[in-house]
Amino acid sequence: MSEQRQPSNDGMHRRTLVLFRVIEFAAAAYMLAFVFWDNWLLPGAWQQTLSWRVAGAFGFVLAGALSFIPSFTNRQAELGALSIWWGLFAMCQVFVLLPNGFIMGLPGVYMFGFAILVYSTSRRLLWANILGFLLWPTLALFQANPEPEVWIQYAVFLLCGASMLLILGDLLIRRLRKDSHYQAKLSHLAFTDGLTGVLNRRRFFQLLNQQLQNRSNPSMALLAIDIDHFKSINDRHGHLTGDVAIQTSATIIAAQLRPSDVIGRTGGEEFAVMLPQCSLDNAKAVAERIRQAIANTPLVLPKPSEGEVLHLTLSIGIAISHADDNSESLMHRADQQLYAAKHSGRNCVRYAESAHTETLFSET
Numbered sequence: 001m002s003e004q005r006q007p008s009n010d011g012m013h014r015r016t017l018v019l020f021r022v023i024e025f026a027a028a029a030y031m032l033a034f035v036f037w038d039n040w041l042l043p044g045a046w047q048q049t050l051s052w053r054v055a056g057a058f059g060f061v062l063a064g065a066l067s068f069i070p071s072f073t074n075r076q077a078e079l080g081a082l083s084i085w086w087g088l089f090a091m092c093q094v095f096v097l098l099p100n101g102f103i104m105g106l107p108g109v110y111m112f113g114f115a116i117l118v119y120s121t122s123r124r125l126l127w128a129n130i131l132g133f134l135l136w137p138t139l140a141l142f143q144a145n146p147e148p149e150v151w152i153q154y155a156v157f158l159l160c161g162a163s164m165l166l167i168l169g170d171l172l173i174r175r176l177r178k179d180s181h182y183q184a185k186l187s188h189l190a191f192t193d194g195l196t197g198v199l200n201r202r203r204f205f206q207l208l209n210q211q212l213q214n215r216s217n218p219s220m221a222l223l224a225i226d227i228d229h230f231k232s233i234n235d236r237h238g239h240l241t242g243d244v245a246i247q248t249s250a251t252i253i254a255a256q257l258r259p260s261d262v263i264g265r266t267g268g269e270e271f272a273v274m275l276p277q278c279s280l281d282n283a284k285a286v287a288e289r290i291r292q293a294i295a296n297t298p299l300v301l302p303k304p305s306e307g308e309v310l311h312l313t314l315s316i317g318i319a320i321s322h323a324d325d326n327s328e329s330l331m332h333r334a335d336q337q338l339y340a341a342k343h344s345g346r347n348c349v350r351y352a353e354s355a356h357t358e359t360l361f362s363e364t
């Protein structure tokens with residue numbers, strides 16, 4: 001039926017990507033800077049820990065660099081989580097090697113814990129991240145085999161940290177979901193015609209222009225559709241009945257289309273249908289199917305004309321796109337054919353063989 005695409009969120013996507021790269025490269029710089037910090041605090045310790053710090057920094061640089069490869073750019077959350085796990089792992093190895101490293105390392109573990117929250121964009125990732133948060137320090141603890149009281153102290157801090165991250169992560173995920181739900185709702189409202197549920201005029205023409213700019217597409221067909229004598233329906237039965245006639249027409253037209261076809265309401269009782277990759281012969285068949293479906297479906301009227309039956313008819317104009325068309329020129333040709341169909345007595349399909357000829361295709 002009608003295509004209801006989400007708006008592209010390119011601006012936001014680019015900002016997130018830039019933020020991701022800044023975080024990754026800043027984390028790498030931080031890892032390396034602490035080599036010198038340790039040397040100042042603990043003279044000589046940096047030599048022991050250098051390789052793990054460099055390895056940690058390498059993980060961050062790698063994640064940042066991968067984000068420049070197009071196939072990875074949509075996987076920032078997973079990439080970020082992996083790099084943070086790796087950073088945490090490298091940092092835990094550093095703690096094992098430093099005297100009193102575990103006590104000194106707790107703030108660092110927490111810092112990494114909070115960093116993984118940035119990349120916990122789904123519940124699955126949140127759980128995986130919390131597992132990483134618990135796993136690496138515990139493994140490092142086994143390696144270091146410290147005094148029992150350090151074990152207990154560490155285990156308590158880790159479990160407190162993990163539960164805190166779980167609560168915060170869950171709150172963040174709820175917020176993210178609410179935002180994206182709200183965004184989807186807003187774009188649905190902005191792109192959809194309130195009466196019929198098909199695309200509104202603005203969105204239809206946006207998509208039409210996009211299709212026409214996509215030069216890899218062969219010719220497309222555009223149908224301009226208008227309900228015949230609609231004013232008299234309103235005048236005789238009232239606007240409520242007129243609205244029902246418009247809604248019913250949209251539903252019947254949409255039911256005749258392929259999933260890749262797009263229908264929009266372009267005016268009061270006017271619709272347009274985009275048929276991508278469609279020859280004139282196929283477009284004529286679709287238009288004729290639509291015309292017949294409407295003509296053969298009697299509309300049972302609502303109150304106050306309950307019980308009465310109305311027979312709607314459509315006039316349809318077809319235009320086939322040229323290489324240099326934009327939405328206006330293509331719509332203009334389809335409209336010309338629609339007016340020709342109206343002048344030929346309505347309830348028929350008209351199309352142009354070429355730019356200069358027009359042919360009456362069907363008539364009842």
Ligand SMILES: Nc1nc2c(ncn2[C@@H]2O[C@H](COP(=O)(O)OP(=O)(O)OP(=O)(O)O)[C@@H](O)[C@H]2O)c(=O)[nH]1
Binds near residue numbers: 228230234238268
């Ligand atoms: N009920 C209802 N009527 C609408 C809506 N939008 C436009 N109209 C009415 O649609 C009618 C369109 O009439 P015209 O443009 O004269 O066309 P027509 O009577 O269909 O005549 P032809 O197109 O020549 O067959 C007008 O009376 C508008 O007020 C709407 O959303 N609901």
